[in-house]
Amino acid sequence: MGLSVRWLAEVHVSLRPGIADPEGQTIGTALRSLGYGSVDEVRIGKLMRIGFDADDLAAAENQVAEMCRRLLANPVMETASWEISPDEEAAAS
């Protein structure tokens, strides 16, 4: 594993379409009351930044997919998407 690279994943967890989102609705109402009258939909979600090691991008993708499946998103109500990049800060240090 001496060749493993440090990666940074940004995982977005969102409510599935059609799942009621009272928090998003409340934020939408607040935005409209501030004068942003064209706001018609707000959906709440989570952003997780995860630093981890993997040998290559394919291995990193597999790991993040597994993290999402096992813990980060509940498939009953949520979907997950992510971007993975080499961790530049870790590479520089």
Added chain:
Amino acid sequence: MTLVAGRPRVAVAVFPGTWSERDFAHVAESVLGWQADLVWHTETGLGQPDAVVLPGGFAHGDHLRTGAIARFSPVMRAVEAFAEAGGPVIGSCNGFQVLTEAGMLPGALMRNDHLEFRCDWQVLRVERPRSSAPWLGDLADGELIRLPISHGEGRYAADDATLDELEAAGRVVLRYTDEMGRSTDAANPNGSARGIAGIVNAGGNVLGLMPHPERAAEVEVGGTDGLRLFRSLERWLHARPAAAERRL
């Protein structure tokens, strides 16, 4: 496990942030004279109980999602094995959330539709109690009971196919209603799909419900309907064939 001198023994799982374990233990020991063992979440065994309780609270701070971290606690492997062997398991409030995250019950529990934490007495209609003989065997189909609710994330959600399947199989056993037993939007305290307050697994031994039966077990606290779930369990344990006891 054979009942020792007729005293049921319950294991109450305790996670960091659980808050209802002592209420369950109090009802079991002080009100009913049973034995209750608090089992810390890092334990890998339950100690041969007759029933298992997953109590309310905020296990592991409810971080990420309610129950999402708790399902990985070592004690849950023992709870799953106990349930698979047919042992009676009840998950109340946070315990219900843990059961759904663990995949022991279908669906999920989400933020209340009004975004408020709701702590109140709630009328519930008992449906198809034979579907959960260990926990509801003493109650009648269509009967109304009163139990406290106390949660911010109790909105039961599942896709329509799952909801249809649960209802067709008689696995929706508690529904939020008004005093007349009507399941209306106004009587639904959290926006749960179809007013669902409690469901059971296919085997009928695992019950998940948002209300708190352990908080309605003495006249002094305003009601005793919760005690009837414990009484049902006691009767069921005594009626259980010896072969089933050995299996556990």
